[in-house]
Amino acid sequence: MNTVGRIKQGFYFDSVTLMRVGRELSGAPGVVDASVVMATEANKSILDMSGLLIPEFKKTGDQDLLIVVKAKDAASAKDALAKAEELLSRKKKPAAEDGAQAPAPRDIPSAAAALPGANLALISVAGRYAAREARKALDAGLHVMLFSDNVSIEDEVALKKAAHKKGLLVMGPDCGTSIINGVPLAFANVVPRGPIGVVGASGTGTQEVTCIVANEGSGISQAIGTGGRDVKDAVGGISFLDAMQALADDPETKVIVLVSKPPQPAVLKKVYSLIRKTKKPVVALFLGEGGMPATLEQAAHLAVAQVKGVDPVKAMDRLTKRDAILMDEAHALIAKRRKAKGRYLRGLFSGGTFCAEAQVVLDGILRQMTSNAPLGDTRKLKNAWKPEKNALVDLGEDEFTVGRAHPMIDFTLRKKMILDEAANPETAVILLDVVLGHGANLDPAAELVPVIRKASKQVFVVAGVTGTIGDPQNRARVVEALREAGAHVQLTNAAACKLAGFLTAKIVRKNR
Amino acid sequence: MSIQSLFTTPLRVVNVGIESFKDVCDQISPPAVQVDWRPPVDVSPESETILARRAAKIEKANQKVMEIILAGTPKLVGLDVARNVIPGMTEDTILHAGPPITWDRMCGPMRGGVMAGLVYEGRAATIEEAEQLAASGTIQYAPCHEHGAVGPMAGIVTPSMPVWIIHNEKYGNFAYCTLNEGLGKVLRYGAFGDEVTQRLKWMETVLYPVLKAAVAHTGPIDLKNLIAQALHMGDEVHNRNRAGTSLLYRAIAPAIVATCDNTGNAIAVLNFINSNDHFFLNLSMPACKATLDAARNVKGSSIAVVMARNGTDFGIQLAGTGDLWFTAPADVPDALYFAGFSKDDANPDIGDSAITETGGLGGFAIAAAPAIVQFVGGVASDALRYTRQMYEITAGESRMYQIPALDFRGTPTGIDVRKVVEKNLVPVIDTGVAHKKAGVGQVGAGLVNAPMAPFAQAYDALAKILK
Structure with a gap:
């Protein structure tokens, strides 16, 4: 027989807990008898009578906790003592909480502690506080999506370096869209899961690509936003490259799509070097750089062709054929209208990447393009509020958003500009983007229908709807409502741009 | 990951x-x-950067501080007269609650307490004389906290007053506190006059010797153990001390009977304790004081070792900032007022009793005290919520003091000034409220928020030290 004991100081347990632990110990393998008690005189005399009062216990006092085990052999005794320690130190869980009365956690580490398996912090507080929150999240071992903008470039670099070291991902700052494990984060659409992974330095660009992929019958493994600044030399593409590598390593991802404005040279070099190392097909769209793919739409179609084993040439042919149909449609629409006024296109965009894609698509269809966010040969608008010539205006630029919600949420400004431009004798066609999905305005039709109804009496209104049938806005109903109000609706921005461009060009020719 | x-x-x-x-x-x-995010408190961005950079060092220091706080063993070892045991106590010294303060800035109840103390000491025959002496510059005022002591409400300690002696056996330091006078016209609320003086004299000549002999007879009484039990019995040992007082009574009543030859005195002493539910407060406070004082002067620590109020200012001290006080005006508590009184009658927050919150008790343990939930909104879930929220700003959990209603989770312990500032969440203090006029007494009780400013100052000061 082995009787062994342990004395613990500075712990307090109620007698019920001690009895429970004692009972569990007595039932342990090889244990003949066991006791866990406070070392009061009364308890010690009980131990003495049961033959459990080992010599070391004699000089203990009221505040000491005694653990004693009598076992068949030394190993069982040792195991039982270890078990006692474990039972006593078992972390006490907070009482089952009724959600209403449990106070909400006050910061990310507390929240992470309260949420088993927490792995990502989605941060959208004001920019000046966002970096601090991101730092806390990284310290707590969480990946970060920083929706907030106005985070300094120094903070961005520091956060991304720290994250990279820890094997964590920082998406953003100013990252509007990601889809992780099928969960749309911030502004994102409801798309099925599938084999196509996206790395996007442009939020609306990522939305458009993921939507087209879904609408073409494929799906998204992961869509990782990085924030637009990531691909600048100052940041060095830390998140962009980490995300590419992660998708390259991800067995669910079969094709990788890159969506960005052209990265700065040093970053571009690294991106190309990683593309070469990757065994998976990579469709890289650096919007405005030219080449193939040149548009979000082409990129999405090429990716889907890759996973479906369709010849990319055939996939592009399909788009060319679609363009011919749009050309015929423009012709028919103009023929139907007795008189078409004006000579210019006015694009009023809520998504910056759509404004950029419009410039790429319309290059070659229209001349004299202007924009407040010009690309390539497009002329910079002197005053964003006063569109000139074939103007493509990004209403998400700073001059419009100071003190106002993003145009994807708040339509007030765009509605006013639609009416003003429709009344402008120069205007022939108004081109709009309508973005659906989580985060976007939940009833864009209700906002736009009255102004489109009015405007479409004076000019052609063309709208590109970015969304899927799964989006919370009910895409079919939105499209139907816009059409009923007089808009010509396409389901990609590129198609809408083409139609608007063809219409404008034909009107100019007709009125010449 | x-x-x-x-x-x-x-x-x-x-x-x-x-x-x-x-x-x-x-x-x-x-x-x-x-x-539940809110913008952090306005502190200098430089401090923030320094404290973030020094996080590892601070964590290490805090671990040390927490080990000291959690492992402390405050024991009641005896009684003596203040002048004999309180370090630095001279015949002209008067100790008071809260951070340092001069006579001209003292609130009504504290002035009343000082005057009552001078009359009690025989330094003045009348209140007018006492007032003159108090303002003359002869009297040296000092915080209890700077002399190893604590005092409830005005916290006045004069040289002849008997005090409890608490020994933190594990770390060897001592703490002191006067004996609780009970309710009615009492010095700690600034009352003066014959009734007050007579009671103080009775405490000195009857209560003190009887208790002294009794404690000598029982030997050291483990206060940590009594407090742990009291928490299981519905006390949070700041605003409710009924269980603690009962437990103490059980511990010393036999010794009083055994040691007191004068049956009349024994009866009087036992009745005095029995009739005062707050008798144990003057032990729970120095128990916390003895525990926290052992954790002072740990370089780099952001844990508070003192929160105290003098009725004019609210002050805190950190383990990592030495003897510095960080103060701001004390607020008038938005508490629950007794019938006939309102916030207009209330004095700004006063007393060293916030040492209990600093030690993980009081408001931090309010979930253990459902009997007094009327002070915190009337339903037990509010009390649970307050305690749970305090886990957000503390560095650890007590290994000894537990909340039955939270499945015996340890009370939130060790206020981390960084968490207070960065989460914009101040400690809650479960306190009594004094009338602003000297001597009227308690007019209310309830949960009050500590002001943020002292914590923000402490945050900046810690950053300066760690720069």
Whole structure:
């Protein structure tokens, strides 16, 4: 027989807990008898009578906790003592909480502690506080999506370096869209899961690509936003490259799509070097750089062709054929209208990447393009509020958003500009983007229908709807409502741009 | 963690900011958690940077401090007269509650207490004389906290007053506190006059010797153990001390009977304790003081070792900032007022009793005291909420003091000034409220928030030291 004991100081347990632990110990393998008690005189005399009062216990006092085990052999005794320690130190869980009365956690580490398996912090507080929150999240071992903008470039670099070291991902700052494990984060659409992974330095660009992929019958493994600044030399593409590598390593991802404005040279070099190392097909769209793919739409179609084993040439042919149909449609629409006024296109965009894609698509269809966010040969608008010539205006630029919600949420400004431009004798066609999905305005039709109804009496209104049938806005109903109000609706921005461009060009020719 | 592993585990989102983002995550990949975020307190960005950079050092220091606080063993070892045992106590010294203060800035109840003390000491025959002497510059005022002592409300300690002696056996330091006078016209609320003086004299000549002999007879009484039990019996040992007083009574009543030859005195002493539910407060406070004082002067620590109020200012001290006080005006408590009184009658927050919150008791343990939930909104769940919230600003949990209603979770212990500032969440203090006029007494009780300013100052000061 082995009787062994342990004395613990500075712990307090109620007698019920001690009895429970004692009972569990007595039932342990090889244990003949066991006791866990406070070392009061009364308890010690009980131990003495049961033959459990080992010599070391004699000089203990009221505040000491005694653990004693009598076992068949030394190993069982040792195991039982270890078990006692474990039972006593078992972390006490907070009482089952009724959600209403449990106070909400006050910061990310507390929240992470309260949420088993927490792995990502989605941060959208004001920019000046966002970096601090991101730092806390990284310290707590969480990946970060920083929706907030106005985070300094120094903070961005520091956060991304720290994250990279820890094997964590920082998406953003100013990252509007990601889809992780099928969960749309911030502004994102409801798309099925599938084999196509996206790395996007442009939020609306990522939305458009993921939507087209879904609408073409494929799906998204992961869509990782990085924030637009990531691909600048100052940041060095830390998140962009980490995300590419992660998708390259991800067995669910079969094709990788890159969506960005052209990265700065040093970053571009690294991106190309990683593309070469990757065994998976990579469709890289650096919007405005030219080449193939040149548009979000082409990129999405090429990716889907890759996973479906369709010849990319055939996939592009399909788009060319679609363009011919749009050309015929423009012709028919103009023929139907007795008189078409004006000579210019006015694009009023809520998504910056759509404004950029419009410039790429319309290059070659229209001349004299202007924009407040010009690309390539497009002329910079002197005053964003006063569109000139074939103007493509990004209403998400700073001059419009100071003190106002993003145009994807708040339509007030765009509605006013639609009416003003429709009344402008120069205007022939108004081109709009309508973005659906989580985060976007939940009833864009209700906002736009009255102004489109009015405007479409004076000019052609063309709208590109970015969304899927799964989006919370009910895409079919939105499209139907816009059409009923007089808009010509396409389901990609590129198609809408083409139609608007063809219409404008034909009107100019007709009125010449 | 790796980015890869993110793809292979369910997404669990902690959302900070726009709440609709959380709702989407909650629908598709539940559960998601929303942080109750608010902008942090305005401290210098430089301090923030320094404290972030020094986080590892601070953590290490805090671990040391927490070990000292959690392992402390405050024991009642005896009684003596203040002048004999309180370090630095001279015949002209009067100790008071809270951070340092001069006569001209003292509030009504504290002035009243000082005057009552001078009359009690025989330094003045009348209150007018006492007032003159008090203002003359002869009397040296000092915080109890700077002399190893604590005092409830005005916290006045004069040289002849009997005090409890608490020994932190594990770390060897001592703490002192006067004996609780009970209710009615009492010095700690600034009352003066014959009734007050007579009671103080009775305490000195009857209560003190009887208790002294009794404690000598029992030997050291483990206060940590008594407090732990009191928490299980519905006390939080700041605003409710009924269980603690009963436990103490059980511990010393036999010794009083055994040691007191004068039956009349024994009866009087036992009745005095029995009739005062707050008798144990003057032991729970120095027990916390003895525990926390051992953790002073640990370089780099951001844990508070003192929160105290003098009725004019609220002050705190940190383990890592030495003897510096960080103070701001004390607020008038927005508490529950007794019939016939209102906030207009209340004195700004006063007393060293916030040492209990500093030690993880009082308001921090309010969930253990359902009997007094009327002070915190009337329902037990409010008390639970307050205690739970304090886990947000503390560095650890007591190994000894537990909350039955939270499945015996240890009380939130060790206020980390960084968490207070960065989460913009101040400690709650479960306190009594004094009338602003000297001597009227208690007019209310309830939960009050500590002001943020002292914590923000302490944050900046710690950064300066760690620079």
